[in-house]
Amino acid sequence: MFAAVATLLAASLVVLLPGTASARADNCRPDGLAATPGTTSPYCTVYDSAGREKIAHGSPRRTIGYFTGWRTGKDGSPAYLAGNIPWNKVSHINYAFAHIGADNRVSVGPDGPGNAATGMEWPGVPGAEMDPAYPYKGHFNLLNKYKKQNPGVRTLISIGGWAESGGILNPDGTRTASGGFYKTAQSQQAIDTFADSTVQFLRQYGFDGADIDYEYATSMKYAGNPDDFWIADANRATLMKNYVALMKSLRAKLDAASTADGKHYMLTAAVSASGWILRGAETYQVTQYLDYANIMTYDLHGAWNQYVGPNAALYDDGNDAELKFWSVYTTPQYEGIGHLNTDWAYHYFRGAMQAGRINIGVPFYTRGWQGVSGGQQGQWGTAPLPDQKKCPPGTGGSVGSKIPCGNGAIGIDNLWHDMTAGGEEVPSGVNPMWHAKNLENGVQGDYLKAYGLDPDNDPADRLTGTYTRNYSGPLTSSWLWNDQKKVYLTTEDESAVDTKAKYVADKGLGGIMIWELAGDYAMDPVKHQYGMGTTLVDKIGSRFAGAAPYGASKSNTAMPADVLDVGVEAKGFALGDANYPINPKLAITNRSATAIPGGAQVEFDYGTSAPGSMADQSGWGLRVTQKGHSGPNIGGLKGDFQHVSFALPSWQSIPAKGTVEVTVNYYLPIATPSNFKVTFGGKSYALSQDNPRGPAT
Numbered sequence: 114m115f116a117a118v119a120t121l122l123a124a125s126l127v128v129l130l131p132g133t134a135s136a137r138a139d140n141c142r143p144d145g146l147a148a149t150p151g152t153t154s155p156y157c158t159v160y161d162s163a164g165r166e167k168i169a170h171g172s173p174r175r176t177i178g179y180f181t182g183w184r185t186g187k188d189g190s191p192a193y194l195a196g197n198i199p200w201n202k203v204s205h206i207n208y209a210f211a212h213i214g215a216d217n218r219v220s221v222g223p224d225g226p227g228n229a230a231t232g233m234e235w236p237g238v239p240g241a242e243m244d245p246a247y248p249y250k251g252h253f254n255l256l257n258k259y260k261k262q263n264p265g266v267r268t269l270i271s272i273g274g275w276a277e278s279g280g281i282l283n284p285d286g287t288r289t290a291s292g293g294f295y296k297t298a299q300s301q302q303a304i305d306t307f308a309d310s311t312v313q314f315l316r317q318y319g320f321d322g323a324d325i326d327y328e329y330a331t332s333m334k335y336a337g338n339p340d341d342f343w344i345a346d347a348n349r350a351t352l353m354k355n356y357v358a359l360m361k362s363l364r365a366k367l368d369a370a371s372t373a374d375g376k377h378y379m380l381t382a383a384v385s386a387s388g389w390i391l392r393g394a395e396t397y398q399v400t401q402y403l404d405y406a407n408i409m410t411y412d413l414h415g416a417w418n419q420y421v422g423p424n425a426a427l428y429d430d431g432n433d434a435e436l437k438f439w440s441v442y443t444t445p446q447y448e449g450i451g452h453l454n455t456d457w458a459y460h461y462f463r464g465a466m467q468a469g470r471i472n473i474g475v476p477f478y479t480r481g482w483q484g485v486s487g488g489q490q491g492q493w494g495t496a497p498l499p500d501q502k503k504c505p506p507g508t509g510g511s512v513g514s515k516i517p518c519g520n521g522a523i524g525i526d527n528l529w530h531d532m533t534a535g536g537e538e539v540p541s542g543v544n545p546m547w548h549a550k551n552l553e554n555g556v557q558g559d560y561l562k563a564y565g566l567d568p569d570n571d572p573a574d575r576l577t578g579t580y581t582r583n584y585s586g587p588l589t590s591s592w593l594w595n596d597q598k599k600v601y602l603t604t605e606d607e608s609a610v611d612t613k614a615k616y617v618a619d620k621g622l623g624g625i626m627i628w629e630l631a632g633d634y635a636m637d638p639v640k641h642q643y644g645m646g647t648t649l650v651d652k653i654g655s656r657f658a659g660a661a662p663y664g665a666s667k668s669n670t671a672m673p674a675d676v677l678d679v680g681v682e683a684k685g686f687a688l689g690d691a692n693y694p695i696n697p698k699l700a701i702t703n704r705s706a707t708a709i710p711g712g713a714q715v716e717f718d719y720g721t722s723a724p725g726s727m728a729d730q731s732g733w734g735l736r737v738t739q740k741g742h743s744g745p746n747i748g749g750l751k752g753d754f755q756h757v758s759f760a761l762p763s764w765q766s767i768p769a770k771g772t773v774e775v776t777v778n779y780y781l782p783i784a785t786p787s788n789f790k791v792t793f794g795g796k797s798y799a800l801s802q803d804n805p806r807g808p809a810t
Contacts, residue, residue: 144467144806145667145787147401149368159377159404164806165469165665166404166623169204169265174617174657175472175624176650177205177407179271182221182229182252184631186238190563191645193631195255196240199647200263202654204624207269207324207407208252211314212277213293217303218310219272219323220281224249227284231318249318257319269379270314273326279341288340294327295344298355307359308366315378316370322379322404323363329385330356332393332688339507350688353395364402379404383626386410386458386474391782393689398785400465401804407626408462410455411476414603416521416541417508419497421488424480424603426454427589427613431747434493438516442745446694446780448724449745454588455613456749457722459622463753464720465784468621468664475613475625477632477649478529479549479593481522481542481602490583490594491601496520505539524573525552526600528564529632542602547634549604550643552580553593558642584608587748610649614656621664625653667803668718668788669753676805677791677798678705679767684774696730698774703767711763713793718754723781725755730776735759754788 141156142148143164160166168175178198186192198206208230214220221230231249235241243250244258256268276282279293297303311323329337330352337345345352360380367378382399384406385391400406414422420435429436429451436442442449451457455473462471488494497517498504504511509518521527521540528548531539544552551558557576561568568575578597582604584590589612593602617625627633627650635646683697703709719727721742729735736759741752759775767773789800799805 140806142806143404143470144665145401145465145470145804146404147364147804149365152365152368152372154368154371154377155375156377158375159379163662163665165662168624169263169267170201172204172654172657173660173662174622175205175405175626176203176653176657177207177472177624177626178203178630178650179207179209179626179628180252180256181209181629181631185229185233186235187233191560192235192238193645194235194238194241195252195259197645198259198630199650200259200266202647202650203266203630205267205269206256207271208256208320209271209629210274210277210326211270211272212281213272213291213297213307214281215289215291217297217306219270219307219314222284253318260319267321267379268319269322269324269381270318270320271324271326271383272311273328275328275338278326278328279338279344290340290343292344293341294330294356294359295341295348295352298330298359299348299351301358301362304359304362305366308363311363312366312370312378316374321376322381323367324381324383324407325360325363326383327356328383329390330394331385331390332692333390334689335507335512336390336393339511342507349393353393353398357399360399360402381405381407383407383409383474384462386413386455388452388457388782391461392692394782395686396683396783396785397462397465400462400785403466403470405470405472405623406462406466407472408455408458408474409628410458410474411628412480413453415480416482416496416519417505418514418516419495419519420516421482421485421491421494421496421519421601422453422603423492423585423588423590423592425474425476425590425605425609426585427609427616428456428587428749429454429746430585430587431745432493434488434495435516446724446726448726448743450722450724450781451746452722452781456616457746459620460720460750460753461722461782462720462784464718464722465787467667469623471622472624472626473613473617473622475610475627475649475653476605477546477627477629479542479544479546479602479604481526481544481600482519483522483526483540483542483598483600484520485599485601490581490592491599492583492585492592494601496601505533522600522602524571525557525561525566525568525576526598526602528561528566542600544602545632545634545645546605546649547632547643547645549593549602550606550634552576552602553582554643555579556642559640582606589613605649607648607652610652611656614653618656618660621661623663624657672788672803672805673790673797673799675796675798676801679703679709679789679791679800680802681789681800694778694780696776696778698776700772700774701767702772703769706769708769708771709761709767709791710793711761711766713761713767713791714758715761716756716758716788716790716792717786718756718788719779719783719786721750721752721755723755723779723783727755727757727777727779729759730778731774733759733762733775735775735777757786
């Protein structure tokens with residue numbers, strides 16, 4: 114089922130002549146982060162001399178929390194405002210969400226007292242008093258108010274999201290199918306308008322950077338929000354190319370603004386963890402433009418299909434029912450590698466980025482099914498929707514899937530449910546973790562009516578049966594099982610979060626990203642029920658305390674000091690389901706003034722997210738010479754890289770400004786290979802395609 118197409122990012126590379134390695138002095142720029150020519154972004158305002166981020170509160174790792182703009186309390190449900198954020202425990206706050214307006218400019222909607230971001234007020238709410246120093250009100254005023262008290266915490270505006278990657282959510286709750294990222298990225302003029310407006314937005318509202326949440330630029334048909342299929346499916350062949358153009362332009366505009374303003378503006382992205390989506394995302398070649406990537410290592414299982422499993426497992430256990438259906442474990446080319454887990458997704462991006470520029474996502478919410486049969490306490494059971502003609506858009510038979518859509522949990526098991534365009538509940542078992550803790554403890558909670566439930570009259574909305582907590586050590590995943598109702602809720606409790614935080618600390622990752630802060634919990638001693646709190650954030654912080662500095666180098670071995678001007682780009686890959694096996698042509702372009710002779714040795718690394726079986730179809734002898742991992746990945750992938758080597762044929766030199774091509778073959782998705790090295794004439798060179806540390810040249 115799963116394969117990948119490689120597009121190795123072409124780059125304009127520069128020769129540093131032998132003896133000039135000393136010119137690559139430290140300038141705080143992280144290893145691998147592309148520098149925009151003609152700019153001098155003051156990286157040292159954010160990074161230290163080793164290229165590591167200077168993180169709030171002196172923490173060695175990031176704790177990034179998404180703060181959602183819609184939990185205002187105005188509808189009667191509990192509010193989560195800027196004053197509720199544990200500012201002394203988080204390092205970064207991503208405000209969700211802004212969107213792209215019909216004019217291609219970033220926007221949070223029309224100004225006015227009903228605008229939660231810029232106009233709303235909360236009179237009488239302690240901590241929500243507006244700061245008169247700002248000309249706007251709303252969440253943005255309060256975020257800046259609390260930033261004054263916590264100057265090390267960085268705030269970023271997150272643009273897009275599931276609902277607004279391809280449209281606009283209007284104040285009245287309707288949605289305008291504007292095209293969003295899909296449309297804006299089709300035109301360089303529109304891209305420039307968007308990038309310029311993003312710079313203006315950061316300056317106007319005091320944000321430290323932009324977080325791009327584009328779901329999704331992939332050639333896989335039916336990926337992303339079903340409301341966007343009208344434009345996404347019609348343009349699958351160009352989505353990734355356009356995404357790269359958008360991110361390159363945005364990086365350039367932010368670097369220019371950084372140079373002018375004397376502060377480095379950050380560019381980050383929420384990136385997919387799905388092997389299926391990444392299969393059509395080429396090699397996710399936007400990574401060079403990102404200060405860091407936030408992997409959405411959740412929603413790995415959900416009621417869009419019948420297979421009952423964990424929302425955000427850390428590891429594969431070899432028993433994933435969905436992967437078994439697709440013969441992933443038994444297809445020899447995959448070597449038994451299961452990809453619906455956090456560890457696999459981390460190693461996918463590790464092939465292109467150092468560990469410290471990667472953050473894993475942790476969900477402070479549940480997903481769930483009803484009518485579950487089989488499995489162990491529901492785990493790896495099945496729950497097909499009884500009437501498959503009623504599958505929600507984008508699932509099951511509605512998109513021609515071979516897998517039935519799932520029977521999503523509803524009522525009291527679906528507190529944080531989304532609504533359809535027709536105003537109906539979306540069955541999905543989505544709940545904040547604080548509500549899941551109440552279910553686990555047999556507490557109905559006094560807030561159900563505030564979320565539109567009617568426990569007095571609707572049996573589905575009241576507490577029934579016992580929710581038994583289960584935990585899988587091999588998966589690092591917790592869940593609740595209600596045997597009476599046959600309801601399964603995949604949760605993320607203290608044990609799971611603690612183990613993931615230890616994983617981050619031990620492996621040198623940059624940190625943890627949280628969706629979303631309002632799902633965290635604490636016991637209310639007066640009401641004797643769980644409500645919003647900081648239990649899980651506290652658990653993360655305790656694990657990060659005293660951790661070693663995160664990994665700051667792309668390579669695990671020393672790279673050559675001198676850099677050669679060579680670009681590598683993959684061409685001719687298939688789209689979507691046709692993309693198997695993966696056999697692009699790698700075009701190697703020598704942009705230097707000196708020919709690379711036949712017999713020159715070329716080496717590079719790719720992530721262990723794919724088996725160590727890459728080969729070429731051109732007879733050049735390309736092979737994996739050192740394997741970081743082989744075989745199934747139960748318990749995690751052992752190493753970071755598969756190391757590749759080949760020699761140019763004796764008859765095949767690469768003349769100055771010339772290009773040669775070699776066709777390669779591999780299985781399962783990989784991100785842009787890195788740590789390139791070319792050796793000839795008794796000397797080895799790195800490639801500036803890897804954006805090695807030192808001043809831009």
